[in-house]
Amino acid sequence: MAILLDNDTRVLCQGMTGWAGTHHVTQMMEYGTKVVGGVRPGKGGRSHLNLPVFDRVAEARDATGANASIIFVPPASAAAAMIEAIEAEVPLVVAVTERVPVLDMVRVREALAGSRTRLVGANSQGVLAPGVAKLGVMATGSERPGGVGIVSRSASLTSEVVAQVTAAGLGQSTTVGVGGDPIHGLSMRDCVELFLADPGTDGLILIGEIGGAQEHEVADYVAETRPSKPIVALIVGAHAPAERRMGHAGALALSGAADVAAKVAALEKAGVRVAPSANLVGRVMAEALARVS
Template sequence: MSILAGSQSRVLVQGMTGWAGRHYSSSMLDYGTKVVAGVTPGKAGMRFLDLPIYGDVATATREHRIDVSIVFVPPDHAGAAMIEAIEAEVPVIVTVTERVPLHDMLKVRAALAGSRSTLVGPNSQGILSPGQCKIGVMATASARPGRVGVISRSASLTSEVIAQISAAGLGQSTTVGIGGDPICGLTMHDCLSLFSKDRDTDGVVVIGEIGGSQEEELADFIAEARPKMPIVATVVGRCAPPKRRMGHAGAFAAAPSDADGKIRALERAGVTIAPSPHLIGETIRNALRHADGAASQVA
């Protein structure tokens, strides 16, 4: 079992005929993901990668069952593309596009309210359920099926963490890149809530970074919900200079939401903090062993 998407998910690619859409659609198809169609305004009726292209999402959803849409659309049009998918009631929308204008994302957030859609992103590296589906731009060479969920704001560190978890003999149930832009859809605590209900996820790794308040909100959720599975976290950006954006549009060091403040909040909620990013695999392995030992003593 996985969260958000799995082996039977049928995927629509918005912006398939652009360079990024073509490149990553080919990669997703090669992985075995069920990409069924694409959308590019003005190109309805053509075939691309041997798949039908439609002029809009509504038409595509009338012709195919669509479970997930992935958006490879430039920033100035990405907001409209997301709203189009929301209005077509696509269940899960993954947006890879980075730096979508904030006013556009406010409109997207308003469209999401009360809708049937869940948005992952923008600035998301996607969803990866090893052996089932890849929806996005994540590297897959080190990914292995397993029982550790991964929630990440950092694309590059995600690849490193996946490799560590696989090397530790654990593997991943699903990895979700929630994105690094200031306004996004699915949050860290939304994602953890999904993992806590997944019978095939035994533990979760959280990759946080400076900027925003998602890690603090996650800590509040954990303190209240007290999920039974072990949770390991790292927060990068401890050496970032204050009041300077670092990489992602949403990565902005400003007290009290700097890296140390986020780490303290997570520790107070009972999260295990990895001593260093290069020790995440070892830390989640030890946390799972400790949890198994405690469960055996109770039994």
């Protein structure tokens, strides 16, 4: 099984007619994802990639039965696109756009409160259920169906860890990129809860970095629930200078709690196995699963 995606996932693309939407939706369709239409205000009634284009998300959902949307909209308009999808009650929304203004994302979080929508992102590489559906911009080719769930703040490290997990003969149930911006939808803890409840996921990999408190939230949750499924973590940024943003907008350590050492200590105290290096994540996961088999 997988989380968030299944064989009945029907996808809209907001911003499908632009270059990025066209390119990545084509790849998603080639992977087997069921894309059913696009949304671009002012272009309703046309077709693109042999799919219908609509002016509004609600109209598109009613016409196609879509239950997911992926957003390729520039930063200045991305929050409005997310809010429109939330108001249209689309169950799953993936926002690829990065560096959406922080105050705009505050408005998005307010719209999410009490809604029926799960938002992944912004600044997410997306969600991938190997052999089922690809909803995002991640590279494919090394992924295989299996029992390891991956939740990550880093797209490039996700690709590396996916390759390691596949090489170890384990495969992945789902990979989820929560996004590298400071304010986003689904959190790492949210994903951990979903993976722990998924009977098709045997173990979890957490890919974190400096900045924010998400890894601490996971550590608190794991310490409280003591799950039987093994969890392996990789936290990067050990040599990043303090108070300097590194790559992602959310990768900024302003206090001791946000640095690598504090996060590693909290996770290890909770019972999470922390890989000492990025090239060892797959091996550590294989060893952890072997211990519980």
